[in-house]
Amino acid sequence: MRRGFKSEAERLATQVRDEMGLGRYKPLNIDALVQHVGAQLRAADELTSLTKLNELEALQPGAFSACTFDFGTRKVIVISPLASNERQRSDASHEASHLLLNHSVKEVEQLGGLSFFTCDPDEEQEANWLAGCLLLPRELLLRSLKRGLDAAAIAEANAVSLQMANFRLRATGVERQAAMWQR
Numbered sequence: 001m002r003r004g005f006k007s008e009a010e011r012l013a014t015q016v017r018d019e020m021g022l023g024r025y026k027p028l029n030i031d032a033l034v035q036h037v038g039a040q041l042r043a044a045d046e047l048t049s050l051t052k053l054n055e056l057e058a059l060q061p062g063a064f065s066a067c068t069f070d071f072g073t074r075k076v077i078v079i080s081p082l083a084s085n086e087r088q089r090s091d092a093s094h095e096a097s098h099l100l101l102n103h104s105v106k107e108v109e110q111l112g113g114l115s116f117f118t119c120d121p122d123e124e125q126e127a128n129w130l131a132g133c134l135l136l137p138r139e140l141l142l143r144s145l146k147r148g149l150d151a152a153a154i155a156e157a158n159a160v161s162l163q164m165a166n167f168r169l170r171a172t173g174v175e176r177q178a179a180m181w182q183r
């Protein structure tokens with residue numbers, strides 16, 4: 001990731017949450033985020049049949065997680081109805097992050113009769129990182145730790161996976177900061 005991106009993403013996530021009127025400590029409201037980036041949220045089975053999605057999943061597990069269709073004036077974020085709630089939230093945040101970062105849709109890939117837009121690896125990394133900041137801002141993590149919440153409790157309170165909570169706790173270095181605060 002380019003230099004300075006990580007702190008930029010943290011600032012952008014805070015700004016977006018403020019603009020949404022969500023603030024820094026509440027669980028991310030996915031519908032509001034998608035609306036905020038000017039998109040609509042759709043489950044993939046609204047666009048293709050659930051049978052097709054199940055076939056694709058059997059063929060290549062996890063092949064479809066989410067994608068964004070950009071029709072110029074209309075943007076649609078499509079998530080998988082087969083994914084867990086936590087996964088859907090994280091996928092939708094990832095897609096919204098592409099839009100927030102003005103990433104352009106670059107390629108169309110066909111898989112099992114579905115069209116996918118793929119991004120370049122740098123943009124994927126950036127979107128993943130920003131999605132993490134949006135779901136679990138640094139300040140939210142720090143306050144949660146100070147209140148005695150552990151990774152599992154943070155994951156539960158914010159409807160994210162334990163893996164995501166652990167990743168963000170490590171990546172932000174808040175554990176160290178909270179330990180210092182407790183001394």
Ligand SMILES: [Zn+2]
Nearest residue numbers: 098119124127
């Ligand atoms: Zn992506």
